[in-house]
Amino acid sequence: MRYKLVIFDMDGTILNTLEDLKNCLNHALAENNYPSRSLDEVRRFVGNGIHKLIERGVPEKTTSESIEKVFADFNIYYKDHCMDLTKPYDGIIELIGELRSRGYLTAVVSNKLDFAVQELVEKFFNGLFDVSVGERQGIAKKPAPDSVYSVLEELHIDKKDSVYVGDSEVDVATAMNAGIDSIIVEWGFRDRDFLESKGARVFAKKPSDVLDILESE
Numbered sequence: 001m002r003y004k005l006v007i008f009d010m011d012g013t014i015l016n017t018l019e020d021l022k023n024c025l026n027h028a029l030a031e032n033n034y035p036s037r038s039l040d041e042v043r044r045f046v047g048n049g050i051h052k053l054i055e056r057g058v059p060e061k062t063t064s065e066s067i068e069k070v071f072a073d074f075n076i077y078y079k080d081h082c083m084d085l086t087k088p089y090d091g092i093i094e095l096i097g098e099l100r101s102r103g104y105l106t107a108v109v110s111n112k113l114d115f116a117v118q119e120l121v122e123k124f125f126n127g128l129f130d131v132s133v134g135e136r137q138g139i140a141k142k143p144a145p146d147s148v149y150s151v152l153e154e155l156h157i158d159k160k161d162s163v164y165v166g167d168s169e170v171d172v173a174t175a176m177n178a179g180i181d182s183i184i185v186e187w188g189f190r191d192r193d194f195l196e197s198k199g200a201r202v203f204a205k206k207p208s209d210v211l212d213i214l215e216s217e
Contacts, residue, residue, distance in 0.1 A: 002161075008165045010108055013171075024082070047111070079116075083120065086120065105130050115134070145174065167185045
C-alpha cells in the first residue's frame with residue numbers, strides 16, 4: 001500500500017452541495033435586493049470558501065460593507081439550511097468504508113465553514129473520517145497547504161504517504177502546494193479539460209476508480 005492517508009475535499013467530491021449553496025446564496029442576495037444567481041453560475045463561483053462565493057455572487061462594484069452584510073446573512077441562513085438538499089455522491093460512502101477496511105486513514109479538508117463541515121460529516125459520514133477540517137480562523141484557506149499540514153501533523157503522517165482527492169483547480173493547487181499527490185474526480189464542479197489545464201494528471205470517473213488507482217500504485 002503506497003499511501004496511508006486519503007484526504008478528501010468536501011463540496012463536489014464527497015457531497016453534492018451545489019443546490020444548497022445556490023439557495024442560500026440567493027436568499028442572502030434577495031435579503032439585500034440583489035439579483036439571484038443560476039446553478040451554473042454558482043458552480044463556477046465555489047471552491048475558494050464562502051466569502052469568495054459571496055464576492056463573486058454580488059453585482060460588480062458592490063461595496064465591501066455591503067459584501068459583509070450579504071456574507072453575514074448567508075451564514076445565518078446557511079446554519080439552518082446547509083443540509084436541505086445536500087447528499088453524498090453515489091458510491092462515496094462505500095468507497096470510504098472500503099478504504100478504512102483496508103487500513104487507510106481518511107480525512108476531510110474543505111474551504112467550507114468549519115461548523116458546516118463538522119455537521120455534514122456527523123450526519124452523512126459519522127465514524128468514517130479520522131479528522132475533518134473546515135475554514136477556521138488562523139488557518140489559511142486552500143490552495144494554501146496549511147489545513148493539509150494540520151491533518152498530517154495530527155495524524156503523524158508524512159507527505160509521501162498521503163494523497164488528496166478533489167474536484168477543482170483549488171484542489172489541484174492545494175496538493176501541489178502541500179507537496180502531495182492528487183486524484184481529481186470528474187463528477188464534481190469542474191470539467192476535465194479545464195482541470196488538465198491547471199495541472200491535474202490522475203482522474204477518477206467514478207468513486208470506485210479512486211480505490212482502483214490507490215491499489216494499483
